[in-house]
Amino acid sequence: MPTHEQYNGIFLSTDSKFAGLLNIAGADSTLKLVGKSFWEHPETEYSDIHGMLNDGKKVSLLDCVLHGRKQHRFDENSQLESIFFPNYVVVGEEFIRSNEPVIQAIRYHFDNVNHLLSGHETFQTLRPNPTEIREILEMDHQHNDKIAEQYGWPKRPFKPQIGEHPHLLYFSGLWEIVASDTKIGKVSLTNRTSHSAGSAAGIGINNEVTANIEFTEPKTLDVATHALRTLHGLLELSLGHRQRYRWIELELTHRTKEPTHNRPQTARLYWSLCNERVKGDPAISLNDILLCPDLRPEEFAKVTTGWMNSAETMGDPRVRFATAFFGSYSINRIVGAANMFDLLPESHAPKTKEADASLNEAMLQCRKIFTDLPNSFARQSVLSTLGRIGKASLRDKIYHCCDKIIEAAGDKFPELYLPCNHAVLCRNHYVHGSKGSFDYQKNFTEFAFIVDTLEFVFAVSDLIDLGWDLRRWMNEGKSMTHSFGAYIINYPKNISRLKNLVSK
DSSP states (O other): OOOOTTOEEEEEETTSSOEEEEEOOGGGOEEEEEESSOOOOOTTSOEEEEEEETTSOEEEEEEEEEEEEEEEEETTEEEEEEEEEEEEEEEESSOOOTTOOOEEEEEEEETTGGGGOOOTTTEEEEOOOHHHHHHHHHHHHHHHHHHHHHHTOOOOOOOOOOOSSOOEEEEOOOOEEEEEEOSSEEEEEEEEEEEOOOBTTBOOEEEEEEEEEEEEEEEOHHHHHHHHHHHHHHHHHHHTSOOOEEEEEEEEEEEOOOTTOOOEEEEEEEETTTTTTOOSOOOOOGGGOSOOTTTSHHHHHHHHHHHHHTHHHHHHHHHHHHHHHTSOSSHHHHHHHHHHHHTOOGGGSOOOOOOOHHHHHHHHHHHHHHHTSOOOHHHHHHHHHHHHTTSOOHHHHHHHHHHHHHHHHGGGSTTTHHHHHHHHHHHHHHHHOOOOSSOTTTOHHHHHHHHHHHHHHHHHHHHHHHTOOHHHHHHTOOOSSSHHHHHHHHHHHHHHHHHHHHTO
């Protein structure tokens, strides 16, 4: 379908009372509307704006934020301009609204999605001998003759030109690469091929691997994009780098107006802020990918189902992980990495420890004493601390996740608790002002190692819970295009450096 990336053109409102300029440019997208009055915009809510583009397409600007107003005077007349930032721009045959459940499926393509797959069995170059290629061409000609006869088209003569060393470009016809059923719907990766007619300039087959979510029931745009963001987080983790959305397509409940085709309408979604934190074009090795859909489809499907189904309980810690994992090494990153474990639900934390009778009695007495005191920050802090007694601490939660990795990887990570412990001490230093175990500014390598350890422990233990085989992945041999591969390779040297530093 036609695209409107970097669209900068005329916009006409549905009631023709406003005209303006729409610029679709990611985080710099703007809509300027000019009329005899300002556009009516609710002060406390986002608004939806609908109109036409100068190519005749209908455009829905959803969750628009008012950015400013201007007044232009022309002699005795005035024109009033309202400036908006549209969070979402949907271009298609029909208008949609942000609160309408009209999205049946969402499909998209991103920068390095092809690196998830080998594709060796799907796309190939064959070298048949002249006799074999003639047989293939003859069968294809006979097939085309039957079609021409059926529709009364003129038939073409069979005059193949075959040299001594013919080449055959081959697509296996496999459209669906892998699929999994989740609570919200079917998640799949598919091939979307295209090719031009052969000419003296040559011929080729292009493909865009597409990630799809087909919902069990129609969704609003907010729900659909949340599901897309959830899936994208798993694929980014598997690749080890933030990924730029290239295009997003919506399949709607509306039916096409074409008389000969009764199929769902599609629309193109331009999500203004989806790529604001993506930088660079990383090198990625297939051998480093955590989940490989075509080589290990059952594992990929199992992990994807678990990831999507656990989004409600694990969404916050996973989002916190992604915020830290793809950032620069800083105080915020170590705090964020520790915060992932603070946000873990009870189902992913060690069991609560029961306090003994004497400790329980002391807690009750202290609680009564502090409850009777006037309200203050100190009073609330003590009561909060008393409420956490017996519950898993940050260190308990981290060690609990470590246990899963040690069980899966055996002796690959000796003394894994050590960097975890110093990561907690570092986090407490920056959050509570307690004494650090070493100078984090002067010893950057060791500081980065304890940050990496928290992120590795969190993400790997999460994937293990979902059915990922850590040992198999490690035994395949790693390079360093994924940070987890780099972590494994550098672990012996880094654990030795940390031990030497903290023993001084």
